[in-house]
Amino acid sequence: MPLIRQARRQGGLALLAKQQGLRLTRQRRLIYSILEAAQTHLNAKQILAEAQKFDPGIDQVTIYRNLAVLKRLRVVDELDLLHLKGDQHYYEARQVRAHSHVACLSCGKVFEFYTPAMKTIDQALEKECGFEVSFTRIEIGGYCAECRKKRGVSPASLKGHKVPRSVEPERI
Amino acid sequence: MPLIRQARRQGGLALLAKQQGLRLTRQRRLIYSILEAAQTHLNAKQILAEAQKFDPGIDQVTIYRNLAVLKRLRVVDELDLLHLKGDQHYYEARQVRAHSHVACLSCGKVFEFYTPAMKTIDQALEKECGFEVSFTRIEIGGYCAECRKKRGVSPASLKGHKVPRSVEPERI
DNA sequence: ATCTATTTGCAAGTCATTTGCAATAACAAC
DNA sequence: GTTGTTATTGCAAATGACTTGCAAATAGAT
Numbered sequence: 490m491p492l493i494r495q496a497r498r499q500g501g502l503a504l505l506a507k508q509q510g511l512r513l514t515r516q517r518r519l520i521y522s523i524l525e526a527a528q529t530h531l532n533a534k535q536i537l538a539e540a541q542k543f544d545p546g547i548d549q550v551t552i553y554r555n556l557a558v559l560k561r562l563r564v565v566d567e568l569d570l571l572h573l574k575g576d577q578h579y580y581e582a583r584q585v586r587a588h589s590h591v592a593c594l595s596c597g598k599v600f601e602f603y604t605p606a607m608k609t610i611d612q613a614l615e616k617e618c619g620f621e622v623s624f625t626r627i628e629i630g631g632y633c634a635e636c637r638k639k640r641g642v643s644p645a646s647l648k649g650h651k652v653p654r655s656v657e658p659e660r661i
Numbered sequence: 662m663p664l665i666r667q668a669r670r671q672g673g674l675a676l677l678a679k680q681q682g683l684r685l686t687r688q689r690r691l692i693y694s695i696l697e698a699a700q701t702h703l704n705a706k707q708i709l710a711e712a713q714k715f716d717p718g719i720d721q722v723t724i725y726r727n728l729a730v731l732k733r734l735r736v737v738d739e740l741d742l743l744h745l746k747g748d749q750h751y752y753e754a755r756q757v758r759a760h761s762h763v764a765c766l767s768c769g770k771v772f773e774f775y776t777p778a779m780k781t782i783d784q785a786l787e788k789e790c791g792f793e794v795s796f797t798r799i800e801i802g803g804y805c806a807e808c809r810k811k812r813g814v815s816p817a818s819l820k821g822h823k824v825p826r827s828v829e830p831e832r833i
Numbered sequence: 834a835t836c837t838a839t840t841t842g843c844a845a846g847t848c849a850t851t852t853g854c855a856a857t858a859a860c861a862a863c
Numbered sequence: 864g865t866t867g868t869t870a871t872t873g874c875a876a877a878t879g880a881c882t883t884g885c886a887a888a889t890a891g892a893t
C-alpha cells in the first residue's frame with residue numbers, strides 16, 4: 490500500500506490523514522507515536538497511561554476513538570491474543586510482514602514468530618478462493634521450551650482453580 | 662490427546678469429565694451437544710437461545726460457565742473472529758485439523774479455510790523454538806471474490822461513517 | 834483572522850461476561 | 864434405594880471494556 494508507506498516516510502500520518510479529511514491533532518499524533526515507539530502490543534489502558542504522561546488531560550475515549558481511526562487507516566493492527574491477558578484488545582503499529590503471536594499457556598509469555606509458511610497461506614487463499622487478503626492474524630497457544638523443561642511435557646491439571654484474573658493462564 | 666479421543670468415542674464427555682471430577686449435568690450435555698451439532702461457530706447468546714428450546718429454564722451464566730469448562734477440557738475452541746460480528750466470543754466444537762476463519766470485510770461472510778501451510782507453521786515453531794503447540798488460531802480479513810467483482814478491487818472509502826453496530830463491516 | 838467540520842472531554846450509557854450465594858442435583862459410598 | 868458430599872445451577876447484582884450524546888475546543892482551509 491503506497492499510501493501507508495508515504496505516510497511513514499514523512500514520519501507520521503500527515504499525508505495519509507489529510508487525504509482522508511482527518512485532522513492531525515496533538516492527541517492523535519501522540520497515540521500513534523506511542524504505538525510506533527513501543528516494541529510490543531499495548532492495550533487501551535496501557536496506551537492511556539503512557540499518553541497521560543505527556544498529556545495529562547487526555548481521556549480514554551480519545552484513545553478508543555483514535556485507535557478506531559488508526560485501524561481504519563490500516564496503520565495499526567488490533568489483536569486479541571487468545572484472551573490470555575483478559576478480555577481486552579491489544580494494538581500495535583502495523584508491521585511490515587505477517588507475524589504471529591505465540592502465547593505460553595503456562596507462564597503467560599507472548600512473543601512474535603515469523604515463518605514463510607505464513608505468506609503461503611495468503612497465497613493459497615488468493616489462488617484457491619480468489620480472496621484478497623488484507624491482513625492475517627495468527628495466534629498460537631502452547632508450551633514454551635522453558636516451561637516444558639521445568640514441568641515435564643504435560644500441561645498442568647485441567648481442573649479449574651481460582652487465580653487472579655490478570656495472572657490466570659486461561660487454558661483454552 | 663488420547664483423553665479427548667476417548668471422550669468422543671463414547672459419544673460425549675462422560676469419561677473425560679469423570680476423570681476431572683466434573684459432573685455431567687443435563688445442561689452441560691446440552692451445551693456440548695449444541696456445539697457438536699452446529700456446523701459452525703456460535704456465540705453465547707445463540708447457544709443460550711438454542712439451549713432454551715430444550716431447557717427453557719437454563720440461564721446464561723450456565724452457558725458461560727460451561728463454555729469455560731469445555732474450553733479447559735479442550736473440546737471446544739474459542740474464536741474472536743476479528744470482531745467482525747461485534748465484541749463477542751464465538752465457540753465451536755474442536756475440529757480435527759487446524760483451520761482458519763476468513764472474513765470478508767465487505768459483506769461480512771465468514772468461512773473456513775484449510776491449507777497444509779497451516780501445519781507447516783506449527784512444525785516450524787516446534788523446530789525453531791522448541792515450542793509445543795496446543796492450538797493455532799488463524800483469522801484472515803479481506804475481500805471475497807464476489808465482493809471484488811461487485812465493487813471493483815478497491816475497498817470502500819476508509820472514511821468513517823455510521824452504520825448500525827450489528828451490520829458494520831468494521832474495517833480493521 | 835475567520836469559518837466550518839472534525840475532534841475532544843465529560844458524563845452517562847451499553848452490553849458481554851463474571852461473581853456471590855443459597856438452593857439443587859450428580860454420583861460415590863453405603 | 865438412601866445418604867452424604869461437593870459440583871453445579873439460577874438469580875441478582877457487579878464488573879469492566881468500550882460507546883454515545885453533546886457542548887466546547889481546535890485543526891486546517893480560505
